[in-house]
Amino acid sequence: GAVVSQHPSRVICKSGTSVKIECRSLDFQATTMFWYRQFPKQSLMLMATSNEGSKATYEQGVEKDKFLINHASLTLSTLTVTSAHPEDSSFYICSALRKREFNEQFFGPGTRLTVL
Amino acid sequence: GEDVEQSLFLSVREGDSSVINCTYTDSSSTYLYWYKQEPGAGLQLLTYIFSNMDMKQDQRLTVLLNKKDKHLSLRIADTQTGDSAIYFCAELPYTDKLIFGTGTRLQVFP
Numbered sequence: 001g002a003v004v005s006q007h008p009s010r011v012i013c014k015s016g017t018s019v020k021i022e023c024r025s026l027d028f029q030a031t032t033m034f035w036y037r038q039f040p041k042q043s044l045m046l047m048a049t050s051n052e053g054s055k056a057t058y059e060q061g062v063e064k065d066k067f068l069i070n071h072a073s074l075t076l077s078t079l080t081v082t083s084a085h086p087e088d089s090s091f092y093i094c095s096a097l098r099k100r101e102f103n104e105q106f107f108g109p110g111t112r113l114t115v116l
Numbered sequence: 117g118e119d120v121e122q123s124l125f126l127s128v129r130e131g132d133s134s135v136i137n138c139t140y141t142d143s144s145s146t147y148l149y150w151y152k153q154e155p156g157a158g159l160q161l162l163t164y165i166f167s168n169m170d171m172k173q174d175q176r177l178t179v180l181l182n183k184k185d186k187h188l189s190l191r192i193a194d195t196q197t198g199d200s201a202i203y204f205c206a207e208l209p210y211t212d213k214l215i216f217g218t219g220t221r222l223q224v225f226p
Binding site: 107 | 147151156157158159160161164204208212213214216217218219
């Protein structure tokens with residue numbers, strides 16, 4: 001299957017700082033990427049859909065000014081958690097959509113964010 | 117709302133079969149998926165089934181789909197300790213956004 005990477009895999013930051021997470025599709029071009037959030041022992045919650053060259057589409061209840069998404073190229077989407085607070089601590093997972101005869105999402109390994 | 121339900125936990129002995137069940141909600145979903153998540157990792161696609169199919173077999177995995185009852189199941193034959201993980205079913209309605217189930221934690225003991 002295709003490979004999607006995330007960087008960093010783990011980050012610890014102080015409250016009030018901003019953190020950027022990168023999601024890269026390594027062997028295919030992805031016009032659409034997705035950002036998910038996962039709390040411990042829970043399912044994935046879709047935060048937003050990242051579209052190359054246009055604004056991201058946010059799910060209801062997700063603050064767009066808090067979670068900035070930039071999809072500047074066909075292989076890279078970034079999620080910036082601005083002015084992070086302890087309640088933003090979570091596991092963030094991205095996926096990239098490969099469009100063929102069968103549209104398939106390939107998931108990154110996730111980023112564990114801990115805000116102190 | 118859209119709730120895809122799964123039982124929380126399943127424990128099986130190594131070598132036995134595991135059956136993980138899922139109830140989805142959107143009858144327009146064209147694809148239904150099973151993903152595996154190991155601790156601290158992302159999701160790995162195990163298999164998928166088209167909504168016009170009743171069954172799909174892929175090596176040790178068998179997927180059964182009952183569209184009338186909106187019920188999906190994943191059977192893992194000869195379950196191994198390496199199969200211990202969380203399993204998520206997911207549906208893909210017309211919106212092209214995956215809707216994940218609540219997840220089933222499979223524990224395999226010797």
